[in-house]
Amino acid sequence: MRIALFATCLADTMFPAAAKATVLLLERLGHEVVFPAEQTCCGQMHINTGYQKDALPLVERYARTFDPYEVIVAPSGSCVGSVRHQHAMVAGRNARLAARATSVASRTFELSELLIDVLGVEDVGAYFPHRVTYHPTCHSLRVLRVGDKPLRLLRHVRGLDLVELPAAEQCCGFGGTFSVKNADTSTAMLADKMRHVLDTGADVCTAGDASCLMHIGGGLSRLRTGVRTVHLAEILASTEGRAA
Amino acid sequence: MTTFLGMPARAPRGVGHLRGDEPFPVAAREALANAQLRRNLQHATTTIRGKSGRVIAELPDWQELRAAGSALKAYTMANLPLLLEQLEEKVTAAGGVVHWAADANEANRIVTDLVRQTGERRVIKVKSMATQEIGLNEALEAAGIAPVETDLAELIVQLGDDKPSHILVPAIHRNRSEIREIFLRAMPGVDPSLTDNPPELAGAARKYLRETFLSTRVAVSGANFAVAETGTLAVVESEGNGRMCLTLPETLITVMGIEKLVPAWSDLEVFLQLLPRASTGERMNPYTSMWHGVTPGDGPQSFHLVLLDNGRSAVLADEVGRQALHCIRCSACLNVCPVYERTGGHAYGSVYPGPIGAVLSPQLTGVADNASLPYASSLCGACFDACPVQIDIPSILVHLRNQAPHPRTEAAVMAAAAYMMDRPKLYASAQRAAKLARIAGRRGRGLPPPLNGWSASRDLPAPPKETFRDWWRGR
Numbered sequence: 001m002r003i004a005l006f007a008t009c010l011a012d013t014m015f016p017a018a019a020k021a022t023v024l025l026l027e028r029l030g031h032e033v034v035f036p037a038e039q040t041c042c043g044q045m046h047i048n049t050g051y052q053k054d055a056l057p058l059v060e061r062y063a064r065t066f067d068p069y070e071v072i073v074a075p076s077g078s079c080v081g082s083v084r085h086q087h088a089m090v091a092g093r094n095a096r097l098a099a100r101a102t103s104v105a106s107r108t109f110e111l112s113e114l115l116i117d118v119l120g121v122e123d124v125g126a127y128f129p130h131r132v133t134y135h136p137t138c139h140s141l142r143v144l145r146v147g148d149k150p151l152r153l154l155r156h157v158r159g160l161d162l163v164e165l166p167a168a169e170q171c172c173g174f175g176g177t178f179s180v181k182n183a184d185t186s187t188a189m190l191a192d193k194m195r196h197v198l199d200t201g202a203d204v205c206t207a208g209d210a211s212c213l214m215h216i217g218g219g220l221s222r223l224r225t226g227v228r229t230v231h232l233a234e235i236l237a238s239t240e241g242r243a244a
Numbered sequence: 245m246t247t248f249l250g251m252p253a254r255a256p257r258g259v260g261h262l263r264g265d266e267p268f269p270v271a272a273r274e275a276l277a278n279a280q281l282r283r284n285l286q287h288a289t290t291t292i293r294g295k296s297g298r299v300i301a302e303l304p305d306w307q308e309l310r311a312a313g314s315a316l317k318a319y320t321m322a323n324l325p326l327l328l329e330q331l332e333e334k335v336t337a338a339g340g341v342v343h344w345a346a347d348a349n350e351a352n353r354i355v356t357d358l359v360r361q362t363g364e365r366r367v368i369k370v371k372s373m374a375t376q377e378i379g380l381n382e383a384l385e386a387a388g389i390a391p392v393e394t395d396l397a398e399l400i401v402q403l404g405d406d407k408p409s410h411i412l413v414p415a416i417h418r419n420r421s422e423i424r425e426i427f428l429r430a431m432p433g434v435d436p437s438l439t440d441n442p443p444e445l446a447g448a449a450r451k452y453l454r455e456t457f458l459s460t461r462v463a464v465s466g467a468n469f470a471v472a473e474t475g476t477l478a479v480v481e482s483e484g485n486g487r488m489c490l491t492l493p494e495t496l497i498t499v500m501g502i503e504k505l506v507p508a509w510s511d512l513e514v515f516l517q518l519l520p521r522a523s524t525g526e527r528m529n530p531y532t533s534m535w536h537g538v539t540p541g542d543g544p545q546s547f548h549l550v551l552l553d554n555g556r557s558a559v560l561a562d563e564v565g566r567q568a569l570h571c572i573r574c575s576a577c578l579n580v581c582p583v584y585e586r587t588g589g590h591a592y593g594s595v596y597p598g599p600i601g602a603v604l605s606p607q608l609t610g611v612a613d614n615a616s617l618p619y620a621s622s623l624c625g626a627c628f629d630a631c632p633v634q635i636d637i638p639s640i641l642v643h644l645r646n647q648a649p650h651p652r653t654e655a656a657v658m659a660a661a662a663y664m665m666d667r668p669k670l671y672a673s674a675q676r677a678a679k680l681a682r683i684a685g686r687r688g689r690g691l692p693p694p695l696n697g698w699s700a701s702r703d704l705p706a707p708p709k710e711t712f713r714d715w716w717r718g719r
């Protein structure tokens with residue numbers, strides 16, 4: 001299958017490993033990946049901070065850039081959530097754009113959705129010999145409703161010891177600009193999330209969103225916990241010959 | 245909907261206890277530093293969450309019930325003027341008197357005058373969010389009338405000269421030893437050997453309240469529901485104090501927000517299943533009191549219903565935001581909210597805290613007047629999932645943020661970012677140049693304001709050697 005990658009601005013700029021892993025994984029599974037160079041950002045930060053007018057050109061850009069493709073994938077639950085649940089709203093009275101945004105959104109998938117719902121694979125042939133806990137991330141869980149898809153993928157990874165995260169469904173406190181505007185409250189939420197991660201004894205915390213991982217990982221690093229954050233795509237892309 | 249000529253372009257906004265003195269982030273800081281408060285809240289919200297989750301799981305049709313509740317409320321809002329007139333007609337025909345209050349000040353004036361006319365100097369109160377919203381107790385006190393709260397938690401708040409911090413459990417921020425101290429300090433006739441054993445504390449309140457119930461001739465209540473078709477009012481509660489207030493006095497004054505309406509008697513079936521399971525985690529609430537005007541020789545012989553707008557018409561005019569009026573004040577959204585669990589209710593500065601408060605308070609006052617509340621959420625969506633009437637609180641938050649006044653520097657940065665992101669070439673060169681962590685020093689520590697909130701407790705990763713886009717091009 002020919003799959004267009006929406007790398008997301010955050011992974012593109014700060015966490016290229018997650019986007020690279022998405023490419024390598026899909027190619028390993030026999031698919032062709034293309035990267036439309038006109039893409040930038042889905043506009044979620046603008047929309048969620050109250051700048052829909054500024055987000056409008058980004059919504060237009062996303063629709064225009066990805067309209068030619070049948071299947072689009074992004075290694076981010078919250079960016080896909082924004083595309084699916086906010087783009088048509090931002091388009092507002094521009095009916096043509098709203099229709100185009102809705103159509104493109106229906107072809108945009110988060111990685112675990114793509115693998116299980118579209119490509120029909122649960123065992124991607126990965127090898128990752130570590131003790132891992134999974135944080136479901138709010139938008140994958142409650143906006144996209146990916147359910148246990150990421151866990152199903154992880155359970156098939158050879159060598160991986162999956163440990164359940166207590167209070168997994170609680171937000172890590174990131175929330176985009178929330179972590180800056182309400183930094184103290186965000187930190188209190190993060191502290192509880194980190195405590196739960198540490199309680200599992202895992203040496204890797206994974207998730208389907210680079211943003212939440214940046215937040216959790218930023219806290220874990222500051223505390224010198226020695227626990228790493230690794231994107232789900234990187235784990236799934238790892239093989240015996242090629243570790244994440 | 246038709247617009248009548250001469251109708252004001254904007255409905256008046258709400259006044260009362262709907263905004264705090266400080267913006268949310270500042271008010272939250274104090275709460276976050278209070279370890280006792282954090283423990284009380286975490287314990288209480290975790291307990292209620294668990295209890296509610298278990299009884300909700302018993303119902304195979306919970307999702308259908310939620311959808312039904314939501315549809316009934318949407319219908320009510322679409323037909324509100326007609327239904328309100330129908331309610332007025334039915335209540336009047338049953339011997340009640342209906343008053344219309346445009347805002348808190350008018351409602352307080354109406355209630356105070358009604359109490360004055362009875363010549364009484366004391367009223368008993370059933371827990372009510374509407375009267376908290378309008379600050380009725382303060383208005384009555386200013387008129388020389390003593391209001392006595394009869395709900396246990398509300399009484400604790402009143403005696404402690406405190407503010408409610410939860411819709412359902414207004415004293416959720418207090419533990420039992422704090423409650424004992426409050427009782428010893430402020431409860432008339434309390435036994436000085438009182439311990440902090442919960443049954444003993446409840447016993448002390450019961451003794452005090454019984455005497456008050458039997459000697460007070462005017463009661464003020466709110467209402468959970470009003471049925472337009474029949475003119476019936478309903479109050480649900482757990483302690484029986486409501487039943488006392490609604491039946492013993494000679495005069496009953498009910499203050500109700502105009503959105504509390506349901507069209508038909510049979511609609512109560514849906515809400516009386518949704519409310520107790522979502523709010524207290526009970527299958528059925530212990531006391532459901534319903535009344536219908538005045539019944540000669542039985543219960544209050546004088547009944548007044550004050551219908552309160554206080555900004556609600558303005559909320560109704562907003563297509564996206566109006567679903568906030570569907571709220572049945574169950575407080576499930578508070579109990580699942582990770583922000584509320586850590587800051588408690590006072591940080592919101594309004595009688596409506598938590599996720600619903602973060603939308604409803606600014607909606608009632610106008611968002612410009614309450615601009616920090618729509619941002620008091622990480623948009624995690626737990627509230628939407630928990631809400632028994634399916635209010636999409638995260639979407640209303642995003643909608644209100646779009647209307648909020650923005651700090652000038654932030655607006656400039658956002659505009660610049662959008663400009664750059666709409667130009668891929670500029671974006672790519674900015675990516676290479678934007679070694680944010682380098683400007684900031686090692687591992688992103690000590691970022692400049694406003695980003696220092698981030699760097700106080702989290703590192704930023706070092707920027708990668710090459711962006712994804714560079715890697716792709718070089719393949």
Ligand code: SF4
Pocket residue numbers: 522570571572573574575576577578600627630631632633634635
């Ligand atoms: S918004 Fe929903 S969950 Fe929150 S108090 Fe109202 S009805 Fe309950």
